[in-house]
Amino acid sequence: MPLKQVEILGVNVNSLTMAQAVEAVQQFIAEKKVALVATANAEMLMRSTQDEELKDILNQADLVVPDGAGTVWAAGHLGEPMPERVAGFDLAQELMREAPARGDRIYFFGSAPGVADKAKAKAEELYPGIQVVGTRNGFFTEADEPGIIAEIKAARPDILLAALGVPKQEKWLKKHMQELQVPVSIGVGGTLDVMAGVMERAPLWMQKAKLEWLFRGLKQPSRAGRLLALPKFVLKVVASKK
Numbered sequence: 001m002p003l004k005q006v007e008i009l010g011v012n013v014n015s016l017t018m019a020q021a022v023e024a025v026q027q028f029i030a031e032k033k034v035a036l037v038a039t040a041n042a043e044m045l046m047r048s049t050q051d052e053e054l055k056d057i058l059n060q061a062d063l064v065v066p067d068g069a070g071t072v073w074a075a076g077h078l079g080e081p082m083p084e085r086v087a088g089f090d091l092a093q094e095l096m097r098e099a100p101a102r103g104d105r106i107y108f109f110g111s112a113p114g115v116a117d118k119a120k121a122k123a124e125e126l127y128p129g130i131q132v133v134g135t136r137n138g139f140f141t142e143a144d145e146p147g148i149i150a151e152i153k154a155a156r157p158d159i160l161l162a163a164l165g166v167p168k169q170e171k172w173l174k175k176h177m178q179e180l181q182v183p184v185s186i187g188v189g190g191t192l193d194v195m196a197g198v199m200e201r202a203p204l205w206m207q208k209a210k211l212e213w214l215f216r217g218l219k220q221p222s223r224a225g226r227l228l229a230l231p232k233f234v235l236k237v238v239a240s241k242k
């Protein structure tokens, strides 16, 4: 059965549970499809209103999960409530938890030098038997790209987790996914940073109170300006309601 979609600020976001998202990704792997998965939070949806390329990539993606309280709120406000939030970080963890038994091979691409290796060590501790078949930091020049692509291809991952930030990760994956021939590529933002312990995730009570965005803004003052994206998003969604 095709998954339901809700259009939020011109982007079709899938309405689904975490379990359905995991199943969809595993289905892509089984089909050996070359699929792109995006994790749409309020900031990404706001950005896509000013970035046509990003908007097109999201609308052509095979799966767009509702990452964040803002996205789930918007769907509800537009009269199409979603079952739950599917955060990119959590989706990556669920896929990794099931990877050892399924034999899924994972590649970590992105973040500062050393971070992906630390995240790999963490994954091996959390999910015994996991095959993280390669790591590569996310800082490179165009001249490095053929080498990076060759490295990823040679590692033959089933899942490529790309943590280059928005919209770099989506644009990079879109441009190279056919050449890479990895069944599933997912843009996961700060996931490797959190796994490596470089960046803290909000405490559970704040996640439950839907205040993760506030935590991130306070922890990284350089991002404080980005906090404004949320109220702007709310106003834009309200204005977009037909």
Ligand code: UDP
Binding pocket: 110, 111, 112, 137, 138, 139, 140, 163, 164, 165, 166, 168, 188, 189, 190, 192, 193
């Ligand atoms: N990053 C990267 N290459 C770049 C820019 C950023 O690998 O050229 C990494 C950065 O180190 C961080 C991740 O991208 O680990 C996500 O960054 P940020 O939290 O700013 O992204 P967002 O919240 O927009 O996904």
